Amino acid sequence: MTTLHRQSDTCGGICQYFAAFAALLTFCAALAGETAAELSDKGEAPAAATSLNDSVAPIDDPVPLAEAVTTADGLAESMHMLDADISPGTARRLSWSATELFEGVPVSTPVLVVNGKLPGPTLCLTAAVHGDELNGIEMVRRVMHDIDPQKLSGAMIGVPIVNVQGFRRGSRYLPDRRDLNRYFPGNSTGSAAARIAHSFFTEVITHCDALVDIHTGSFERANLPQIRADLRDPDVVTLTLGFGSMVVLHNEPMVGTLRHAATKFGIPAVTVEAGGPSQLELSEVKHGVKGIKILLTTLGMVKKTRLWGDPEPVYYRSSWVRVDNGGILLADVSLGSTVRKGDLLGTITDPMNNARTELGSPYAGRVIGMARNQVVMPGFAAFHIGIQTDWVDVDETEIDVAQKPSDGGYVDGMSE
Numbered sequence: 405m406t407t408l409h410r411q412s413d414t415c416g417g418i419c420q421y422f423a424a425f426a427a428l429l430t431f432c433a434a435l436a437g438e439t440a441a442e443l444s445d446k447g448e449a450p451a452a453a454t455s456l457n458d459s460v461a462p463i464d465d466p467v468p469l470a471e472a473v474t475t476a477d478g479l480a481e482s483m484h485m486l487d488a489d490i491s492p493g494t495a496r497r498l499s500w501s502a503t504e505l506f507e508g509v510p511v512s513t514p515v516l517v518v519n520g521k522l523p524g525p526t527l528c529l530t531a532a533v534h535g536d537e538l539n540g541i542e543m544v545r546r547v548m549h550d551i552d553p554q555k556l557s558g559a560m561i562g563v564p565i566v567n568v569q570g571f572r573r574g575s576r577y578l579p580d581r582r583d584l585n586r587y588f589p590g591n592s593t594g595s596a597a598a599r600i601a602h603s604f605f606t607e608v609i610t611h612c613d614a615l616v617d618i619h620t621g622s623f624e625r626a627n628l629p630q631i632r633a634d635l636r637d638p639d640v641v642t643l644t645l646g647f648g649s650m651v652v653l654h655n656e657p658m659v660g661t662l663r664h665a666a667t668k669f670g671i672p673a674v675t676v677e678a679g680g681p682s683q684l685e686l687s688e689v690k691h692g693v694k695g696i697k698i699l700l701t702t703l704g705m706v707k708k709t710r711l712w713g714d715p716e717p718v719y720y721r722s723s724w725v726r727v728d729n730g731g732i733l734l735a736d737v738s739l740g741s742t743v744r745k746g747d748l749l750g751t752i753t754d755p756m757n758n759a760r761t762e763l764g765s766p767y768a769g770r771v772i773g774m775a776r777n778q779v780v781m782p783g784f785a786a787f788h789i790g791i792q793t794d795w796v797d798v799d800e801t802e803i804d805v806a807q808k809p810s811d812g813g814y815v816d817g818m819s820e
């Protein structure tokens with residue numbers, strides 16, 4: 405380490421060139437890993453998803469989520485999960501361990517449960533399904549520890565760190581570089597990822613009546629706080645509108661994601677995206693916490709009235725803008741910026757020949773996700789633009805263009 409520093413201090417330009425080359429190699433290795441993960445995901449996730457959905461009948465719940473509290477009568481009941489009984493009006497800290505583990509040593513993660521004194525639905529919050537997504541961990545902590553079980557109608561289950569193995573290594577992935585969020589609802593006889601997903605889904609998620617899965621952007625990209633939801637499902641719409649002021653992106657979930665598996669099982673689910681990975685961003689955390697607290701009020705689970713912000717738009721379409729030149733990307737917009745067609749999004753400068761190219765927006769819309777300033781290669785997805793269209797304009801084939809792996813617009817990790 406010391407030797408390397410001394411060299412770069414004294415040998416000038418050529419060493420800087422090698423340092424840049426080494427950085428590029430690391431970057432290429434990361435990209436290669438990204439591709440490998442994608443390929444293995446495509447091969448296994450759908451199979452795992454089909455087998456559980458076929459073997460376990462979805463919940464048949466005729467009560468719309470919006471009426472879950474008002475139609476709940478009688479007394480709240482004890483909850484039984486993870487070998488524990490949780491009486492009405494109490495809070496418990498339980499733990500979940502996947503039954504199959506790489507190291508052969510059980511790794512457990514906390515499951516916070518608040519069973520309200522009054523009857524109502526069970527709302528679940530999950531975070532860090534990707535181990536490097538920290539904002540959600542803090543959101544779950546803040547929400548769960550602020551709930552008074554005596555005043556809650558229904559119950560809440562909060563899992564701050566689902567992918568505890570990734571979290572401990574500061575990694576998005578499981579130790580074998582599989583993306584856990586491509587394996588839900590899992591399979592008890594499948595790959596390690598499928599088994600972990602299956603254990604979590606059956607032991608925790610099946611207790612939920614609605615689910616909010618919290619994520620951030622990935623790979624040095626950050627997202628404007630937003631809800632991703634399949635707005636064709638009425639209960640998902642109830643959940644989405646309940647947040648009050650947060651941007652909504654209509655988005656059909658990918659097979660294998662927790663959101664997809666839960667919704668298919670009969671548990672309406674949305675994803676909250678806020679900020680980027682590997683950092684704790686206080687304003688994003690506060691935005692998310694406020695949204696979830698408003699949701700508890702609008703669902704009728706908590707009686708407190710909260711301040712509402714200005715309503716935010718719903719985007720039925722979105723698209724990634726990619727760079728055509730490699731170099732140093734510097735943004736001219738920030739998250740949440742409104743752009744017109746042709747507006748400058750950022751510049752890419754080649755550090756070798758000083759050539760500078762401008763990246764304009766091909767769409768009018770809003771910057772709902774963007775890369776942090778960094779060195780990029782041609783084809784890198786740099787800006788995610790939410791495009792306002794009417795619902796009627798959204799054709800089945802057009803929905804979710806940015807998210808489908810079969811499409812060139814797919815960006816690994818940006819689909820939760």
Ligand SMILES: [Zn+2]
Pocket residue numbers: 533534537618619620820
């Ligand atoms: Zn994620």
